[in-house]
Amino acid sequence: MKSNGLRSDTKCVTLTTQLVQNIGQTNVIHAPPTTTEALARIGALYAIEDDVRGKPADLRLSIRQSRARPLLDDMRKWMEKALRSLSTKSETAGTIR
Numbered sequence: 001m002k003s004n005g006l007r008s009d010t011k012c013v014t015l016t017t018q019l020v021q022n023i024g025q026t027n028v029i030h031a032p033p034t035t036t037e038a039l040a041r042i043g044a045l046y047a048i049e050d051d052v053r054g055k056p057a058d059l060r061l062s063i064r065q066s067r068a069r070p071l072l073d074d075m076r077k078w079m080e081k082a083l084r085s086l087s088t089k090s091e092t093a094g095t096i097r
Contacts, residue, residue, distance in 0.1 A: 034082050034092050041075045 050066050052060040079096050086093040 032092060034086065036083075037078070038092075038096075039070065041078070043073075045072055 045068055048064065048071075052063050055063070083093055083096055087094075
């Protein structure tokens with residue numbers, strides 16, 4: 001982690017990819033609203049990555065900071081709230097944690 005408590009872009013992408021895989025597997029079995037919402041939020045982040053692909057590194061960073069950071073911050077708050085409403089034994093809660 002960086003000293004300000006935020007993860008590096010690479011770490012965020014890796015964690016997001018793992019989250020998509022785990023939530024996607026859960027969503028195939030049962031499609032509760034929480035997993036559907038998580039996948040939609042992650043899809044928005046992937047759309048930003050599609051937009052920045054092939055652009056210079058400084059431009060990618062600038063776009064990620066302006067467009068993805070607010071989505072990630074909101075997603076973190078949403079996940080914390082979702083965890084409070086999910087059973088601690090649920091697959092979805094385990095994936096979010």
